[in-house]
Each structure stands twice: as structure tokens, then as C-alpha cells.
Amino acid sequence: MTENYRPTKAVIDLGAIKKNLSAFQQRSGGAEVIAVVKADAYGHGVLAVAKTAIENGVRLLAVATPDEALYLREQGVSTDLLILGATPPNFIQVAQRHNIIVTAVSLDWLAMASVNVAPELDTLKIHLKVDTGMRRIGVQLDEVDEALEFIADHEFGFEGVFTHFATADEADSGLFLEQVRAMNSVIDKLADPSIMVHVSNSAAAIMHPEMSFDAVRVGISLYGIAPSPYVGKEMPFELHPALSLETEIIHVKKVKAGQALSYGATYQAEQDEWIATLPIGYADGMLRGLQGQEVLVKGQRVPVVGRICMDQCMIRISEKLPIGEKVQLIGSQAGQRIFIDEWARKLDTIPYEIPCILTKRVPRVYSDSTEVSDLPFQEPDTMLR
Numbered sequence: 001m002t003e004n005y006r007p008t009k010a011v012i013d014l015g016a017i018k019k020n021l022s023a024f025q026q027r028s029g030g031a032e033v034i035a036v037v038k039a040d041a042y043g044h045g046v047l048a049v050a051k052t053a054i055e056n057g058v059r060l061l062a063v064a065t066p067d068e069a070l071y072l073r074e075q076g077v078s079t080d081l082l083i084l085g086a087t088p089p090n091f092i093q094v095a096q097r098h099n100i101i102v103t104a105v106s107l108d109w110l111a112m113a114s115v116n117v118a119p120e121l122d123t124l125k126i127h128l129k130v131d132t133g134m135r136r137i138g139v140q141l142d143e144v145d146e147a148l149e150f151i152a153d154h155e156f157g158f159e160g161v162f163t164h165f166a167t168a169d170e171a172d173s174g175l176f177l178e179q180v181r182a183m184n185s186v187i188d189k190l191a192d193p194s195i196m197v198h199v200s201n202s203a204a205a206i207m208h209p210e211m212s213f214d215a216v217r218v219g220i221s222l223y224g225i226a227p228s229p230y231v232g233k234e235m236p237f238e239l240h241p242a243l244s245l246e247t248e249i250i251h252v253k254k255v256k257a258g259q260a261l262s263y264g265a266t267y268q269a270e271q272d273e274w275i276a277t278l279p280i281g282y283a284d285g286m287l288r289g290l291q292g293q294e295v296l297v298k299g300q301r302v303p304v305v306g307r308i309c310m311d312q313c314m315i316r317i318s319e320k321l322p323i324g325e326k327v328q329l330i331g332s333q334a335g336q337r338i339f340i341d342e343w344a345r346k347l348d349t350i351p352y353e354i355p356c357i358l359t360k361r362v363p364r365v366y367s368d369s370t371e372v373s374d375l376p377f378q379e380p381d382t383m384l385r
């Protein structure tokens with residue numbers, strides 16, 4: 001990585017990812033853990049996460065798009081890859097060439113793929129997606145027989161069948177049970193026991209380990225984040241948040257009683273106040289809705305005051321502090337901790353969104369809490385072959 005001249009950074013603890021992965025490997029019994037690394041590994045940096053996952057026993061990585069799969073191949077990742085989303089006709093032969101598993105999302109997709117495969121290349125590997133109730137993509141339940149026949153009649157490498165739950169992160173969901181029943185009826189139709197069946201996302205892998213089948217697809221909780229407040233409350237094992245966000249004070253001044261600050265002059269000091277400026281703003285993913293959110297300075301919670309700007313924001317501190325003083329926006333400092341969930345509540349959204357909205361301008365740097373050495377961790381760039 002090139003030199004970082006701005007102190008704002010996301011620190012990713014790969015040790016936390018290892019611990020979460022190992023917890024899922026244990027919880028799922030003999031089932032494989034498919035590491036879901038779409039969206040740049042939920043904003044954590046796909047290369048470092050993929051490398052960590054592979055080194056710790058993961059044999060299949062899942063991404064959402066063709067480009068995400070190709071990027072991993074270009075970077076030398078040779079592990080099996082599954083694209084969870086739909087893929088277009090002009091990608092079929094690319095998938096064959098790069099050994100990328102694609103998802104059969106409908107009967108039409110199967111017909112499309114069958115005419116786009118190049119017979120001289122390696123067989124196109126597919127997993128069949130069945131829509132058991134999410135109603136997003138997948139063959140419908142009454143199309144499963146036809147899909148299985150079509151697959152049997154054509155030259156596909158048929159390797160897996162999966163579905164996706166809509167409500168696995170909620171208590172007592174009737175839809176969840178309905179999806180389970182539907183999937184069991186699909187599984188009964190599979191003649192070949194070597195076909196990999198996978199149904200669980202993080203929430204299901206946590207709450208229903210009996211549903212692990214051959215593999216579980218773990219995304220959000222691989223990164224140490226609970227899929228919902230309900231699952232967070234019921235957690236049978238500890239999750240280790242991997243991402244922290246930190247910066248440093250770059251400017252400090254006293255603002256007099258009655259003076260206002262930032263765009264719109266919406267915040268007025270009630271008394272003489274120490275105000276520090278941080279080099280992070282909405283162009284970094286610190287959205288304007290986070291006005292009023294607290295950050296950690298010297299282990300104390302202090303508020304973001306005034307409007308958040310594109311590149312900077314202000315906090316109110318209780319005493320004059322030096323330039324370079326560490327500020328923790330997400331993560332822990334001196335025994336205090338700010339979870340991603342707190343940002344999600346403030347922004348009226350789910351924790352999944354938070355690491356995804358941290359933009360490219362925020363460098364991801366890596367540490368490993370499970371390593372004894374405290375030498376700076378090297379950013380992985382070319383590797384893994």
C-alpha cells in the first residue's frame with residue numbers, strides 16, 4: 001500500500017475473522033463454511049479476507065457478481081468461487097475458462113446457459129438456486145422437476161443446490177419453517193448424494209445449526225457482526241468484530257459561548273467549548289446522519305457537533321488536546337467500545353450497511369490479534385497461488 005498521509009483508516013483485525021470462522025466451523029459440525037466475500041468482503045477488503053479464510057480451511061468463496069469473481073482470479077486466488085447472483089450470456093464461457101461456479105437462477109437461465117457454453121472448454125459448473133420464499137431469484141418450486149431434468153439432459157457440472165432464507169434472523173418465523181419444508185422436498189428429489197446442499201446464511205447458521213447440510217454461507221458474522229438485534233441477543237457463542245475505524249485530531253480551538261460552527265451554523269456553543277476537527281466526513285462514509293453520534297477520545301465518549309462535512313467533522317471535547325490525539329469512531333479504546341450496531345441505529349438502518357458505505361478513500365489496514373508479534377501487518381497484494 002502507498003503511504004497514508006491522512007490518519008483516517010479502517011483497521012481490520014484478521015485474527016477476529018479467524019476466530020469467527022473457527023466458531024462457525026465448530027457450530028456447523030462437519031459442514032463446509034462458505035466464506036461470503038461479496039462487496040469487497042462487506043467492506044473489509046476482499047484479498048486479505050479471502051487469504052485468511054483460505055488459510056483457515058475455507059474451500060469455497062462466494063461473491064455476488066462476475067466482476068467480483070474475476071477480480072479474485074486476476075489476483076491469483078485459485079480457490080473455488082461461487083457467484084450467488086445471476087450471470088449474463090457473455091459471461092458463461094468466461095466462467096468455464098476461469099473455473100467459476102455460476103448460479104442457475106431460472107429455467108430461462110438454464111436454457112440460456114445451455115446454448116452459450118463452449119463444448120471444447122471445461123464443463124460449466126452450476127449450483128441450482130431454488131426460490132423457497134425469498135422471491136428474489138431462483139427456480140420456483142413447481143419448476144424444480146423440470147430444472148433437474150434439463151440439467152440431467154445437458155452438459156453441466158451440476159455441483160450444488162441452494163436456497164436463501166428471508167427471515168432467519170427473526171424469532172418464531174412461520175416463513176422460515178415454510179422455506180425449510182420446501183427445501184426438504186427439493187432435497188428429496190436429488191438423486192446424487194455428492195451434490196452440495198447449502199441453505200444457511202449467518203443467522204440460520206447461528207440459530208439453526210441442525211440446518212447446516214453440506215455447507216453454510218456465512219457473510220456478516222464472519223466479520224463479527226450479528227445479523228440482527230434478535231440474533232445478537234441470542235448468540236450462543238461470541239462474535240469478534242473485525243473492523244474498527246479510527247482517526248486523529250487535526251485541529252483544536254476554543255469556541256466562545258454563543259458562537260456557531262459548521263455549515264448552516266446549526267450548532268451553537270452554550271459556553272466556551274473546546275472543539276476538535278477530525279479528517280473524516282461523508283465522502284468517507286461518515287454520513288451526515290451521524291451528527292450527534294459519539295466517538296471515543298481518551299476512552300471517553302464525546303459527541304460529533306454541527307453538520308458533518310464532505311471531508312471533515314467536529315467533535316466537542318472537555319479539555320484542550322494535542323494534534324494527533326487518537327480518536328476511535330468504531331471499535332474500542334481504553335475499555336470503551338462503539339459497535340457498528342450503534343452507527344446503524346443512529347442511521348436508522350441495519351449493521352450490514354455500515355462497513356459497505358465506508359468508501360475507498362478510507363484505507364483498510366490489517367492487524368491480527370491472534371499473532372504474538374506486533375510488527376505492522378503487510379497488506380497482501382499478489383499472493384495465493
Ligand SMILES: *Cc1c(COP(=O)(O)O)cnc(C)c1O
Nearest residue numbers: 036084164201202217218219220
Ligand atoms: C449475502 C448472502 C449470504 C450471506 O448472508 P449473511 O446474512 O451476510 O450471512 C448468503 N447467501 C446469499 C444468497 C447471499 O446473497
